Amino acid sequence: MAETVRAAVQAGPRRIEIREFPRPKIGPDDGLLRVEANGICGSDVEMYKGHMRAGGPPFVPGHEPLGVIEEIGDRAAERWGVKPGDRVALEVIVPCRSCHACLTGRYQSCPNRTVGHGVTPVDVEPGIWGGLAEYLYLSPGAVLHPVDRTLPAELAAMFNPLGAGVRWACHLGGVRLGDTVVVLGAGQRGLACVIAARCAGAGTVIVTGLEADRHKLALAREFGADHTIVVDGDDAEDTVERVGDITGGAMADVVLELTPMATAPVTDALLAARHGGRVVLAGLKGGKQVPLQTDLMINRALTVVGAFGVDATAYAQAISIIESRRFPLEKLHTHTFGLDDTAHAMEVLAGEVPGEQAVHVSVHPNS
16 A cells, blocks of 8 residues: 555646645545546636636645545444445535534535635645545545446546536526526536536527637537537627527527636626526636626516535436436547646646647546
8 A cells, every 4th residue: 555645736827746645544534535537627727827726825636536435434434325445426615514504505605614625725634635636535524426336437527517517507597498598608517508408408508609619519519509609700600699599589598607717708698698587607707807787687687696616416416417328428528637647638628739629628647
C-alpha cells in the first residue's frame, strides 16, 4: 500500500502541479475513495484560466468524482450504507447534517460547510479533497450515491452534468408535458438539459450555440432538440427573433441560460420567455456585471430562478437515467486523460487545442 497520494494541484492561473500528499489514516467515521474518473466542466476551465477564484490558495480541483470505496470506517459504512469495493459518485457539498438548513432539506444552504470536493485548499488536512487525485478523502459529512459498477467509468462520471440538466430543466425550470424549452448554451450541461427536458415530455426544444459549437449542436439534435441556433459568425441568427419565428410569437415556456462568462444571453433569456414563463440562470459570469432589465421581468410576469448546483434528488434521478442506458451517452464522451495530462485536459475542453472538438472530458487518475 502506497504511503503517498498523487494529485493535480491548481497552484495559480494555468498552473497545474502534480504533488504528493501523505495517505490519510482512516478512522471509524471517514473513508478513502479510489478515484476512477473525474469529469471536467466549464467552471474547472474558468478556474484553470484564472477567470474564477483567481489568486486563491492552491487546491486539488475536481468536483465530479466517481470512484470505488478503498477504505471505510465501521460507523461510516453503516451511515452511508456502503462497503469496500462499492462504486459511488460524490456531491460537491459536504454539509454538517445537523443545522436547521440540513434538517429541513436545504443542505445546500448549510452555514457550517467549511469543505467541499474540488474547492478546498490543500492546507486543510488531509489536502486531497478534489477528484483530480489518485485517492480522495471522504470526510464524515460527505454525500455519496451508489452507481452501477458495470457502466464504463467515463459514462458513470456524467452524473454531475446530467444531474444539472435534471435539476435546472425539471426541478427549477418546471418543464412539463408539451412545453417549449429554450437552452442557451450547448455545452455538457446544455446537452444534459435537452435529455432531461425530453424525459419530462417537452414538446419543442431549441438550443443555441456558437459557430465553434456546431458539433455540439449536432449532438443536441441527436438527443432530442428540434431546432438549433448559431448565434455568431457568418450564419448568425438572432436568438429572440428565431424563437419567435419557431413558436409563432408565443415564445418559450422555460428558458435555461447556461452560457459561461457571456452577459448578453441573460437579456436574450428574458426576451425569449413567454408572458408568465420561467427563466433559470445557471451560467456563471465570473463576477461580471450583468445589465438586468427588471421592467422586462415585471411586465412579462417572469419567474427568474438562480440555479446553485445540484441536489441529492437530481443526482439520484440522473444516475437512474444513466443506468437505464436509454440514451447513447457514449456519443457525448470525447476525451479521456491521465492525471499527468490534467492541464491539457482543461485546454482541450476549453477549445484551445487545434483539431480537438471536445464535449465531455474526464481525467482517470489511476489509469
